[in-house]
Amino acid sequence: MSMNFSGQVALVTGAANGIGRATALAFAAEGLKVVVSDVDTAGGEGTVQLIRDTGGEACFIRCDVTRDAEVKALMEGTLAAYGRLDYAFNNAGIEIEKGKLAEGSEAEFDAIMGVNVKGVWLCMKHQIPLMLAQGGGAIVNTASVAGLGAAPKMSIYAASKHAVIGLTKSAAVEYAKKKLRVNAVCPAVIDTDMFRRAHEADPKKAEFAAAMHPVGRIGKVEEIAAAVLYLCNDAAGFTTGHALAVDGGATAI
Numbered sequence: 329m330s331m332n333f334s335g336q337v338a339l340v341t342g343a344a345n346g347i348g349r350a351t352a353l354a355f356a357a358e359g360l361k362v363v364v365s366d367v368d369t370a371g372g373e374g375t376v377q378l379i380r381d382t383g384g385e386a387c388f389i390r391c392d393v394t395r396d397a398e399v400k401a402l403m404e405g406t407l408a409a410y411g412r413l414d415y416a417f418n419n420a421g422i423e424i425e426k427g428k429l430a431e432g433s434e435a436e437f438d439a440i441m442g443v444n445v446k447g448v449w450l451c452m453k454h455q456i457p458l459m460l461a462q463g464g465g466a467i468v469n470t471a472s473v474a475g476l477g478a479a480p481k482m483s484i485y486a487a488s489k490h491a492v493i494g495l496t497k498s499a500a501v502e503y504a505k506k507k508l509r510v511n512a513v514c515p516a517v518i519d520t521d522m523f524r525r526a527h528e529a530d531p532k533k534a535e536f537a538a539a540m541h542p543v544g545r546i547g548k549v550e551e552i553a554a555a556v557l558y559l560c561n562d563a564a565g566f567t568t569g570h571a572l573a574v575d576g577g578a579t580a581i
């Protein structure tokens with residue numbers, strides 16, 4: 329399948345590490361100019377360097393997705409750098425819970441909802457007018473299999489990812505006639521720092537994580553990047569408002 333993205337511009341949040349970095353690299357490999365964004369400046373600049381090392385074009389714009397003014401400035405910076413925005417991957421997210429629902433704190437709730445829900449909402453709020461003004465575009469938001477069902481000891485995270493799917497579906501329907509598609513990608517356990525932080529203290533948890541996927545392993549960042557590029561591409565032109573599980577069969581059980 330030819331992706332034919334050349335000359336276009338993609339923005340990736342949470343692009344300093346993990347799934348976001350891999351997706352920024354994948355966009356660049358397809359010839360897109362990439363705006364790499366994150367709160368982690370060193371990691372974000374590292375992603376830009378990796379893209380430039382392979383002959384691609386990218387720039388870093390620091391942005392905390394929980395801050396309206398910073399998200400607005402990110403879109404203005406994207407236009408200043410590359411003149412347009414064709415694709416946005418709203419991927420920045422956190423997971424900090426340590427226990428069951430009744431053990432959670434208000435601070436955890438506000439932090440998780442702030443990045444995972446408000447961040448995605450603010451990004452779409454500022455991206456959609458740009459895309460409408462230029463005649464269309466595509467947005468992919470990072471949800472999770474925790475947005476499709478229960479996630480024990482991650483109840484706030486699960487609520488946040490269900491909310492991402494709600495935002496995605498609503499925006500998709502609102503703008504469906506405007507050549508603007510909005511979808512979500514729902515990874516199961518993927519080999520990133522987020523996964524390693526959660527499991528390094530207990531190797532048994534890593535074994536459990538592999539076993540929960542019928543394919544018998546956790547996922548790779550490149551496997552999520554490939555799904556995001558497909559959802560952005562014209563090949564997915566009839567797909568909007570969809571929450572695509574990329575999960576080694578985990579939600580099929």
Ligand SMILES: NC(=O)c1ccc[n+]([C@@H]2O[C@H](COP(=O)([O-])OP(=O)(O)OC[C@H]3O[C@@H](n4cnc5c(N)ncnc54)[C@H](O)[C@@H]3O)[C@@H](O)[C@H]2O)c1
Pocket residue numbers: 341342343344345346347348365366367368371391392393394419420421422423443447470471472473514515516517518519520521522523
């Ligand atoms: N790794 C998994 O198993 C997994 C599974 C399902 C969904 N996800 C989701 O995938 C996305 C990426 O996760 P990852 O595994 O690559 O994690 P990661 O921790 O490697 O990357 C997340 C990135 O988001 C950035 N970030 C955090 N808060 C931010 C903020 N306020 N503003 C801007 N950037 C911010 C971090 O600096 C980091 O670079 C997240 O939304 C996560 O919830 C991950």
